[in-house]
Amino acid sequence: MTNSHQPDTAAVSAAERLYTVLAAIPAGTVVTYGQLAALAGFPRRARWVGQMLQRLPEGSRLPWHRVINAQGRSSFPPASPAYARQLQLLRAEGVVISPSGRIALQRHGLN
DNA sequence: TTCGTGACCTAGC
DNA sequence: AGCTAGGCCACGA
Numbered sequence: 817m818t819n820s821h822q823p824d825t826a827a828v829s830a831a832e833r834l835y836t837v838l839a840a841i842p843a844g845t846v847v848t849y850g851q852l853a854a855l856a857g858f859p860r861r862a863r864w865v866g867q868m869l870q871r872l873p874e875g876s877r878l879p880w881h882r883v884i885n886a887q888g889r890s891s892f893p894p895a896s897p898a899y900a901r902q903l904q905l906l907r908a909e910g911v912v913i914s915p916s917g918r919i920a921l922q923r924h925g926l927n
Numbered sequence: 928t929t930c931g932t933g934a935c936c937t938a939g940c
Numbered sequence: 941a942g943c944t945a946g947g948c949c950a951c952g953a
Contacts (some may be wrong), residue, residue, distance in 0.1 A: 849935055862935040864950050870934055883934075891934040898934080916941090 833857060834868055841882050844909040846919060848886045865892065874910040888919050 835903065837856045841847055847855070849862040864898055869880050881902040885891045892899035894917060912920035 853935090857929065860948060861950075863948075864935090866934040867951065868934095880934085885934080886936055902934095910932090 830856075831859065831868060834865065835878060838878050838880070838883070841879055843879070843882075844911060846882050846884050846906065846911060846921075849883060849891075850886060852871075852883055882909075884919050888921065889917050890919070 825923045834852070834856045838852060841852075849865045850860075853859060853861040856865075865883070869883060872878065872880060890899050890902045892902060899917075903917070906919065907913060914920075
């Protein structure tokens, strides 16, 4: 970082906050992009969350699969490998998913 | 800086 | 239930 102002710091900080919140999402729980953004302190930044997750390295241990859209579905094309992967990971955590791909919302009680 | 794009969201039909 | 249209906001070329 040779110079300039420091918008870098703020950007990193935002990402760190997002990652922290995402890492805190317990297994068997799902959140929407919008919810995650709000939880991280950035309301109306759902698309930004999606962009961040896309840029996420594969080795990351962040539970990206617990993030779904407001429609209650995976945001990947149903035919894509990522789609199947996400659903598999969620089912492995006990999340109920209908044959049409609809993901059951969090039930207060168990878990 | 303007423009195009997107792992989004909500409202309407 | 599914599709469309408009809105939103950040990012990269």
